[in-house]
Amino acid sequence: MRIEFSILYSVFRKVVATAASHRFLGSSLKHICFFFAFLITDYSLRQSWALNTAQAKDLGVQGAIAPIEEIDPIEIIQQKLKVMETSGELKKRNLELQEKARASVERPKPVEGITRATISRTFIFDPTYIVKEDHYDHQGRVFSKKGTKVNPLENISLSQNLIFFDGDDGEQLVWVKEQLTKNTGIKPIRLILVRGAPIKLAEELQIPVYFDQGGTLTTKLAIKHVPAFVSQVNLHLKIEEIVLPPSRELLIEGAQ
Numbered sequence: 001m002r003i004e005f006s007i008l009y010s011v012f013r014k015v016v017a018t019a020a021s022h023r024f025l026g027s028s029l030k031h032i033c034f035f036f037a038f039l040i041t042d043y044s045l046r047q048s049w050a051l052n053t054a055q056a057k058d059l060g061v062q063g064a065i066a067p068i069e070e071i072d073p074i075e076i077i078q079q080k081l082k083v084m085e086t087s088g089e090l091k092k093r094n095l096e097l098q099e100k101a102r103a104s105v106e107r108p109k110p111v112e113g114i115t116r117a118t119i120s121r122t123f124i125f126d127p128t129y130i131v132k133e134d135h136y137d138h139q140g141r142v143f144s145k146k147g148t149k150v151n152p153l154e155n156i157s158l159s160q161n162l163i164f165f166d167g168d169d170g171e172q173l174v175w176v177k178e179q180l181t182k183n184t185g186i187k188p189i190r191l192i193l194v195r196g197a198p199i200k201l202a203e204e205l206q207i208p209v210y211f212d213q214g215g216t217l218t219t220k221l222a223i224k225h226v227p228a229f230v231s232q233v234n235l236h237l238k239i240e241e242i243v244l245p246p247s248r249e250l251l252i253e254g255a256q
Contacts, residue, residue, distance in 0.1 A: 110195040111215040116169060117225035117241045125221055125237040127152055153235045160190040162230035164212065164223055167196020171244050172227050179229075180205070187231075194218060194226055 084090035128151040135144035144150065163179060165172045176191065183189055191209045193201070202209040212218050221230065225241040232238070 106199050107197045108211045108213060111212050111218055113215070113224070114164075114166075114194045114218060115225055116166065116172070117227065117243050119225075119241075120243045121225070121241040123222075123239055124233070125239055126235075127237065128235075151235050153232065153237075158230075158232040158237065160188045162190050162192060162217075163227060164192050164194055164218060164230070165227040167193045167198070167201050167209075169195075171246065173201075175227060175242075175244050177205070180207075192217065 081090060084093070128149055131144050131146055131148045131150060133146050134142050137143050161183070163176060165176055167173060180189060191201075191205070191207070193209060193211045194215075196211075198209040198211045217223075218228075221237070221239060223239060223241065227242050227244065229240045229242060230237055
């Protein structure tokens with residue numbers, strides 16, 4: 001860079017000296033200075049271009065680059081499934097899952113904490129609850145304000161009486177059949193199991209049989225013992241936990 005500038009300066013001095021010896025310093029010196037300034041500017045632009053070009057230069061690969069060795073998790077799962085399918089384990093697992101699903105439908109998990117009644121108990125359940133926050137309809141209008149007391153039985157009556165019972169208890173099953181016979185033509189009964197096989201029993205009784213999954217209803221109604229009979233009295237529910245006398249059918253079976 002210094003050498004190129006020195007050459008330009010030397011050329012400028014010789015031109016000025018020649019112009020001076022021929023007495024052209026008056027009007028020509030100004031043009032010579034402009035010419036030198038042009039050379040300097042051109043030199044600066046070329047230096048700037050060289051620097052910018054150097055900054056954009058492709059430096060190539062620096063250091064070794066290792067390939068990605070991580071395996072796709074989906075590929076791992078597919079490989080394992082292929083191995084299981086080849087060995088027959090996949091078919092075995094599928095059959096086990098089907099059997100568990102079938103068993104859970106045919107005989108759900110019994111409701112915990114529910115026992116057979118040994119003392120008759122009757123109590124009233126009030127379904128009234130307090131609204132915790134404003135409720136709005138689809139048009140943004142408030143139809144239920146926070147703090148309002150709501151009793152669902154004011155708008156919807158209990159269309160069926162409810163019986164909660166243990167389907168594996170022979171005496172309770174006999175009692176349930178008696179209730180179905182007695183209530184013919186009156187208010188229908190909905191059967192709800194806390195233990196037993198609802199599908200099998202529904203086929204036997206020829207009516208739908210439900211199951212209190214997870215004890216949702218018995219917990220809500222505070223039922224601790226079965227059989228329990230639930231009916232509506234005005235705007236409340238009357239709940240009766242009933243102690244059963246020994247069934248005549250079971251006594252006859254025992255005597256035989």
